[in-house]
Amino acid sequence: MKLFYLGPETTFSHEAAMRFCDVLGLADAQLVTEETIPQVVMAVANRQADGEDVLGCIPLENTAQGSVTAAWDVIGRVARQPAEPDPVREAALRLQILASLTLPIEQxxxxxxxxxxxxxxxxxxxxxxxxxxxxxxxxxxxxxxxxxxxxxxxxxxxxxxxxxxxxxxxxxxxxxxxxxxxxSPEPIQDVSGNETRFALFGNARTTKIQAEGKRTTLALMLVNVPNKPGGLLHALKPFYDHGFDLSRIESRPIGHQLGTYIFFVDVQWPFPARHARGVEAWRKVQSVLESDGIEIIRLGLFPELECGRKS
Ligand SMILES: O=C(O)C(=O)C[C@]1(C(=O)O)C=C[C@@H](O)C=C1
CATH class of the missing domain: 3.40.190.10 (Periplasmic binding protein-like II)
Known part of the structure; x- marks a missing residue:
């Protein structure tokens, strides 16, 4: 199976891609380089639309610099493309984050x-x-x-x-x-605990990942959060009401109207991944949000893998 990443060889993304292969036992993965992060996402979506099962590895966020916006923006753009039938959009919507891992980054x-x-x-x-x-x-x-x-x-x-x-x-x-x-003899990044979190993504139905993580995360994109007093409060309250801890919330502009945003939300999943109580609590959150007209795009329910750098 092909695994696309930001190349050429010896990028941090390359290191992350190899680490995913090690930890998840993807010994026969064939690593393929792309020139930009959007191209990694689109290569996976296009192959998926052609019926080829492939994987991608992208950086998501960094300790010092925050979100790798090129990654989040392309995920947002692809998922919100026009309503007319589009096989690439359909394929992109089937893509899910399958696992994440955090690497120490030394520059x-x-x-x-x-x-x-x-x-x-x-x-x-x-x-x-x-x-x-x-x-x-x-x-x-x-x-x-x-x-x-x-x-x-x-x-x-x-x-x-x-x-x-x-x-x-x-x-x-x-x-x-x-x-x-x-x-240089020593690393030169400003923060000594500099780390970047990477995601492995692909088709969750066909690629079953067997891995234990230190925790499980549900990544979501919320679209159409009402732009009115208390709109965001309303969108977040159901998570609190049903005992979900949010570990990240980030707004990104929708791209064609100032003041209107999509929200990327990471939810810490307090149960084993498919546990009935978790599924039931999540359905309740979903139904409140949907009754407020908020569109929920699920980006994955995945383990956060434990893996330090090999020395
Ligand atoms: O240029 C690379 O080596 C990358 O893999 C990209 C990237 C990023 O986009 O954040 C990955 C990790 C580091 O934070 C710096 C650069």
Whole structure:
């Protein structure tokens, strides 16, 4: 089975994809790279629409930089496409998060061997990675231009091919090794406990994941939350009334009308995944929300896997 991720090899997404394969025993998964996070989601939706069962791995959120909005926005856009029958939208709606895992993220400055910091004019990386190193860059390379590129490993690739010691990248130590470059002796991200949560997604009906997580999460998208006093309060109260703990709530603009949002909500599932009490409590929440005209798009009920970095 193919597993799509943000490439090229040696991105953090690559590390996460391999980790999912390890932990879930997906030994025969064939890892396939895409150039952007939206392209990862669309590659999976398009294959699924053609009847091919595939998986995708995307970053969802980071300790310091918050949500990886490219991931959430494409999920929101695909799920809310026009009402006319569209096989890709149908396929996208069948996609669910199957598992999540959180990786420690260590960013390294990647340069040509023996380059002096004073000679670096430009630093390339994924915007999330540049954001995670803002303080370090301000202190050590205040005059260097920061250029956003599609991924950390792509940044390392560009530096390697440019053969210009004035260029540096930010990314994994593995990327430095892979492209014949040097990594800084120490990581340079501003927060020492920097972590990113990744999702593995695919067709939940056909891909059964056997895994125990440290907890189970129900990820939802709420559309049409009434834009009136107490609208959001009304949308959230049923979760409280039925004993569900919300661990994340995030609004994103719907994209064509200022002041109107969709809400991404993570609910901690207090029961074993299919436990009758959980299902019954959740049905009650659903029926209250639906009677208020709120559309619920379920993004998955999945285990949060335990897995630290292999050293
Ligand atoms: O560029 C990469 O290496 C990625 O996998 C993307 C990404 C992200 O989008 O957050 C993944 C983890 C880190 O937080 C930095 C970058």
């Amino acid at each position: 390294f400055l990647i340069t040509h061997p023996q380059t002096d910091l004073a000679n670096i004019r430009e630093v390339l990386s994924h915007p999330q990675a540049l954001g995670q190193c803002t303080g370090w860059l301000q202190k050590h390379l205040p005059h260097a231009r920061q250029t956003a590129v599609s991924s950390t490993a792509h940044a390392a690739q560009l530096v390697a091919t440019a053969k210009d010691p004035g260029l540096a990248a930010i990314g994994t130590r593995l990327a430095a090794q892979r492209y014949g470059l040097s990594a």
